[in-house]
Amino acid sequence: MKGLLYKDFVAVKGKWISLGILTVFILFTVLRFLFPGTEAGTTMTIENANGELGASYGELYDTLLYFFYNLISCVMVISPLFFVKYIFGQDEKSKSKVYMNSLPVSKKDIVAEKYVLYLIFYYVISNVCILMAMVYNVTASYQDMIEKVQMQQVLVIGMASVMLLVHAIQFPTYIIKGVKKAEERDTIIIMAIMFSLLAIFLFVPLDYINIPAYIEKYKYEIAMVESWAFGVTLLLYFLSYQYTLKYYDVGEVNDYE
């Protein structure tokens, strides 16, 4: 398993990615200390052009860093999605099943490796995002910082849950049927979602899709679903692994040619 993980780590140029993340983190930390800004997260009163007083948040005074930090967090959480095709494509291109079959690795290891690799990706990314949240909010008071970091944690965990759910759907086809069929399947799913959304916005009366009202009405239910979402996602991810393991054939997929 360790060897297989290393293979994919090299395939995605993991060393360079790690160095990139470290550089971004250091750069972000340096910028934070060079431009301490105001107390991020604190509410302050500001006067607008009409002379009216209104509440504002510390972030407004740290626009550049706030943008940088949120952009980097989003890019980092979404980026593993773009490696999927590449990793599986490389495997097929180099006919890695042939040499994997000649090595002392079990079918279970071969399938589990891909699932574990993505768990490692999201674990590292989530923690880097949380550390960045701490650095960003370093000038905030202790309580503010805890709240801000928790908010960032909820956001990152939510995004990682969605990504894992996508992989739980993607991986069985990529591993069992090969990249070409998986891509076809992905396209069909994306098109179906796009057309469904289009149909909803075109034909459903706007009153029925008043999302803010639903959020307000079902806020407690949403909070409950949110809190258990990661656990449920992990369970689905595990079931996806079991399914793939059951139908995985050690023979070579030649679709790539």
Add this chain to the structure above:
Amino acid sequence: MNNESKLENRKLLIVRLLIFLILAFAFCNIPQILFFSNNPYYNEEGEIAAGTSLLLAFNMLAPTFAMLIVRGVTGEGFQLSGKDSMLLGIRFENRKWILFALALLVPWFTHDMGVIMDMLVFKGAFDPTVLDPGMKKIIWSIPAICLTSGVVGSIGGLGEELGWRGYMMPKLEKLMGIKVAVIVGGFIWGVWHYVGIAYGHNFGLDYWGAPWLGMLIFTVFTIIENAFLTYITKQSGSVWPAAFSHAVNNTGVTILGMMLNSEHIPVFENTFGILAMIPMAVVGVICFFLMGKGEKKSFH
């Protein structure tokens, strides 16, 4: 192996351990002293100073940095799993997944049992009216949030566990046997926190005998906790369960705690949670004796 080479190995083990401890203490305590000397833990408004949580979060990584440096300098290598490794491998077979489940659930269970102890002893401590009505509707989401953030955001826990349970404990066990190692290791882990406690971390400074009593009580806690964390590390051959458990423990996961009226609890108990510590102590003692029984089983 002859006696001479055994002695050489023992010397090398002690040297590695000493370098590790010096670095782990230096990386944590020197920044704390420098920071808190200029920014008191509590500012003039009585609030915890800005920047404190970032400092404390990075302090938690100190044992890992120390471990990595010692491994690099003394040629010990950076093996991820196996003998003399960093114990980063994960195995679920032979029912080892139970240890992961225990790692996540024991902090929750012991915290809530601790709250029950307080509720049983102090009249009026159980008070459901203190619970916010909104919170009442999502009370079951609290453990989920704590467990999730404990697992996903366990970098701090991992930072400490890679050093203490992953590096220090196997070496202490080789030197003095598991029973003594658990006590000595827990003591060292406790002492590592002393600078923070001296400045007011964990207990504040507004109590009788501050900060010495806080240090003493915290050391008792670290010895108890060390027994549990060492047990799950030894049994699973991995630092991950301990890292998750440490992180979940730091979230202070509890459901009953939200129905605890602290006004009916004496200040001493509110500050130190002696009664609340009893359930964890029971778990620690059980783990201590279980490890004593299977003393021959190594970390790997």
